[in-house]
Amino acid sequence: MLKIENLSVHYGGIHALQGVSLEVPEGKIVTLIGANGAGKSTTLKAIIGLIKTSGGSVSWNGKSLAGMPTKDIVESGIVLVPEGRRVFANLSVDENLSLGAYARKDKSAVEADRARVFKLFPRLDDRKKQKAGTLSGGEQQMLAVGRAIMTRPKLLMMDEPSLGLAPLVVKMIFDIIKEINAEGTTILLVEQNAKAALMAAHFGYVLETGRITLEGEGRQLLADDRVRKAYLGEAL
Amino acid sequence: MDLATFLQQLANAASLGSLYSLIAIGYTMVYGILRLINFAHGDIFMLGAYFAFYLIASVALPWWVAFLVAIAITSLFGIALERIAYRPLRDSPRISLMISAIGASFLIENLGVVIFGGRPKSFASIPLFDTVVRMGSVQVLSVSLFIPVITILLLVVLLFVVNRTKTGMAMRAVSTDVEAARLMAIDVNKVISYTFGIGSALAAIGGILWTMKYPQLNPLMGIMPGLKCFIAAVIGGIGNISGAVLGGFLLGFIEIMVAAFLPALTGYRDAFSFILLILVLLLKPSGLLGKKQTVKV
């Protein structure tokens, strides 16, 4: 379980996170929604150690992640699929997947996972040897998810997986997220697409300018008037 | 110009081109990973030559041992340089890095003057490399034949490491996107150290081979070759290893051939590389083998 208590982050001269607390119970899908600039990406980057925190604590299964280098955090099972895919454009699809498994030592299991990724995303199999930079946006997102699967994460964090993707592709990605979760992976999902996120998630938190303003079960938040007005675009 | 002289010059060009390639590779690898022009790279080339010199002259090691040890020491030196002069500036603007590199370059050169003395030293003669080989009417030093062969061998090995090993893949990942590489649990610091180590080793080999062919050592000997080899790397496409080799050979060729066929322009010899550089930067900034980089806003 991931536990964040009173997390404070100063980033680029702004007090980006002002005392954020949230929990990601094991095996669940938790989503963090909010408007642009609310601090969602900052939260994920702070967890994975790409950004320094200025207060509060982040712990994974009781162990504090404070000050740990990203490499060690990832090796302990926490993986981030960053915003904008960030696949390695100069490397082939296959190599991108191999990089996902960079820290793993169990060769045969890695190959099994690779086969599984290609089964989930047949289009990636077709483009195995192509450079990742030549893929379309949707394919790159598939590659990013596939690469994340190759890490066999315990906690999978995703930063705006739906961004810039066609609705059908978004649906496919979310279906796969649910499938991965069903197999036991805990998921922390950051999304601007509040509707899709809240429909998929067990729990949700709403982040507004660095603070958590609402929390509850996914279904509850979907029905909440404040959420509907601010993020779901539904008239009262 | 008769055929013999032409072939002679061709052989010279091949040697010079190879030497330039070896040094250019180091530049391009470091730039690919850190987006840094390692101004001190030419001085590392100089250090390789001097370490070999002292190991043979003062420590009296057999030449092949001296060479290997010199390469190893120089490689470690390059790694140390990165740790001291560049790592602390990892998150600073690129200009600070460049200034540090320039400072490091001057520091090493002047330390060389202080420690080694400014007067040129002569490298010992090694029979294997010093024999004159006769092919028809063409005469070359054996070292001139060794150099291109060694360079191509090294290049093959290097390309294999970069394209087909896990470490090489990590290096390419870090060159593409450092942050994303971190997310793959790649030890970015280790990869960077590796890159400096390999680049410096190649520069050391270049330095040693250079002094076999031009046996005069002086602490400032790395300045011009260093600058020219950076230009070679840019011409070939900075960040691209094959491009560095191509650029190195091209530059070596042009330099020797112009001096041979247009002797009146010899005074301008050093300016050629710069003129070529500026032409490339203006016409095809990504270099001969480079890809266009677009900046996303």
Next chain:
Amino acid sequence: MKTRNTVLTGLAIAIFALVLWLADKNLGGYAMRILNLSAIYVVLSLSLNLVNGFTGLFSLGCAGFMAVGAYVSALLTMSPEVKEMNFFLEPLAPWLARLTLPFALALVAGGFCAALAGLVVGIPVLRLKDDYLAIATLGFSEIIRVVITNLQGLTNGAQGLKNIPKFSTTWTVWGVAALVVAFMALLTRSSYGRQLKAVRDDEIAAEAMGVNVFRVKVTSFTISSFLAGVGGALLGHMITTIDPKMFSFMLTFNILLIVVLGGNGSITGSVIASILVTVLMEALRFLDEPLNLFFFKTNGLPGLRMVVFSAMLMAVVILRQRGLMGDQELTWSGFEKAGLLPRSKKGASK
């Protein structure tokens, strides 16, 4: 507020002029030479600061433009007899051999030619980014040097020029330096100065706001070249001998050192650092001579001075990246805030 500042500035200038006059009267030639050299470095460092610090362009072409200014001014002020003595290998082109102009005119002409060179170099090269710009300008600087070395009939090639008239007196160099400082102060506070900083901070945003980024860069580069040319000319007229070898990358490096130490983007920083570094360079000359500290004897280690300087540069850039002043200036308001001046009745000031 403004009157107070003007009065204070005027007072400061007057005091400085007095100090200069006293120094001129009382200090020996050696000390004055160092002091005057600092003035020249003030001009040179401000020229580099304009492109690097204020416009954010990493240019390493300083030495080349200095060379142009120095040669032009020298050739235009040397008498025909002196020229004939110099050009013994190959005679100077007749139209130039007969031409002798007054110093002020030659100085401006030198700056002008350097500015022209800056324009010619700048237009193609300023499209490049960061490191490529640095290498390209360095390349051009070297090309200029090689060309000068080879144009025997115009520049006397590698022999250089000797017996250049010694026009760089204390008042001349410090007068020019003061003019340049004033010019820079006005420039950076003008709307043009704001454009410069906008280009430095975020080119794309500046372009989006309607700033003609390329034109701003070229203008800044050209002005900087002009100043470098003037500085180079003053240098020539002070040490009376110039040759292509002295306008090497090492010279650019020295000026870069001053700019970085003083703070990239601070006028006062450059002024202070110019004086400090010039004095230090001389003071540390002993390092190159035989040393006789009681526990440590050396037989003269030439190069040790540069070792110290390079180490200094690296230390500053690694440990205190912003240099002495960062991009701040010494202002009267700053003194006020520090409590050295009585606070004005108008309350807190910026």
